[in-house]
Amino acid sequence: MGSDQKVRRVGFRHGMSKYMVHSCQLLAISDTWVCKLLNTLDHFQLPLHAFVASRTSNMASNTSLGLDLESIWSLSTLTHVLVAILGYHLCLSIYRIWFHPLSGIPGPWYMAASHLPEFYYDVLLGGKLFHAIDAVHEKYGPVVRISPREVHFDDVDMISILYPLSGRKTNKPIDIGKRTGTPDSLVATVDHDDHRRRRNAMSAFFSNNSIRRLEPIMQERLRKLLIRIRDHGDDKPMVMHPVFRACTNDVITTYAFGSCFNLLEEPTFGEPYFKSCDILFRLEHVFGSFFWLADLFHHMPLWLVPWLVPEMRLLVEKQQWWIDRVREIRDHPDREARSKSTILEGVITGRLVDKDLTDKRLVAEAQLLIFAGEGTTAHSLVAAVYHVLTNPPIFDTLKEELTAAIPDDKALPTFQQIETLPFLNAVIQETVRLHPGVIARQVRISPDTPIAYKDKYVIPPGTMYSMSPSTTHLTAAEFGPDPYVFRPQRWIENPKISQAFLGFARGSRNCVGMNLARKEMAMILATLFRKYDLAGKGRKTEKGRPTMALYDTERKRDIDPASDYIIPIPQKGSQGLRVVFGH
């Protein structure tokens, strides 16, 4: 185990003991509170009966006593209701720990007993369950029960069994739709067969051949990106996340609808809009814990949302734009004859059934495409730039490869030039391993077939099970003794390690946009690192050559995930990756 990983592990252990203490405190507090309440009520019972009896005898002569009696009765009813609720939860917890079909799976009793730990880590602490899960694996082994109804794995040998490409049905729980507010989008589709039909309508747009049509669109955006960087001014730190997010948003919106918001041209790179979207991500765990709240929120009319949450106005405006575009395509009299150059045109005119073509589902699909296609790739791009700039030997190897492939440093790269560059591809793969743009657990359900774990345990059909890239990518033996270290060469030395890679998920529900994500990353990284030289301590730069260097950016604070809100979020107060350019 490398020293960095040890540090991380010790950090986890420390974090875990802290979390355990917190959860025990929480349970203890609620327990004490409940005991106190019961004692008080118990204590109250006898005097209450005596009081009721004495008052009842006087009732006929004093009408005001009727009111007292009512409040007394309601108090007594409340006592019974509370005791019944507590009794029910106690029995349920006992059942879940000792008699549930998952009771033999290792894991802490409090996670088996209730959803309270999930609520505590994800809602109260803010997206921290993923750290707690790592610590639970460390203590209980590669298969653990992390909630009354979910089993989590950290075993590379299970990947092909848990995430098959074909051969058995793979469902998803309704949770994902509730959390994201897109219950009928592809990623949240519960039923296996519905998913296959919807995925087929979209997947052709993401083949390597299909995305070739995006080359001029990407090049045009890259030209704009370079202009914005030049105009930003020399030696002035540039916050890169919104810049990359604007770039990826423009590309995916154009591909989905045929036009975009030109966020790269906005002075703020669309940051206020992104902040507006992030509120939805921040609500994810709250909605996951309170489905009724999710339903209430997602069923309210669109105009009411900014009225209740003014910060979401910009997102609602974009949602209205998506709705208008979807209706325009779907309700076009000559729908079938329309060209199918955009994803939405393809989806709408594809072989779908009526229930797939409702306003609600199509807008959810549009929202999924935009959200899945922008922040994810931008997050990984930020991490890639950080690692290349902090590792001069990696920068030099990449520069050498790019210089050979793209002889003219004033020209933008073409798809053909960057397609087969082993080191650039290794940089991308290593980045997504350490910094996947989707950090959420990859949850699935096998609806009909039980899943066996090495003759030890059987996961019954209908059970939620999951794996997480943030766990497996730091523990799998495939990644050697230094899994926390950014070392692209590992992918060139041993390509077989890809069998432990979960960055884009695996199986029939893996990331449909991964070719696009890889291509966007390759084009943006090739453009930046071909044009700019690395400046900094001990680096000799040629006079007149453009340079780039990191500005006050730390891995733990600004790059590593501190919270899981589907997308990874860095520590509070972080400004993310900042870079200074010189021209």
Ligand code: HEM
């Ligand atoms: C580095 C960038 C990206 C990463 C790390 C990533 C990762 C993932 C992962 C892990 C999933 C599976 C989620 C689950 O198990 O529930 C997924 C699904 C998906 N991704 Fe990506 N993604 C990236 C970029 C993109 C891009 C550019 C698009 C383009 C629109 C995209 C579209 C989708 C869609 C539509 C799904 C749902 C697929 C399905 O359920 O069949 N992703 N992505």
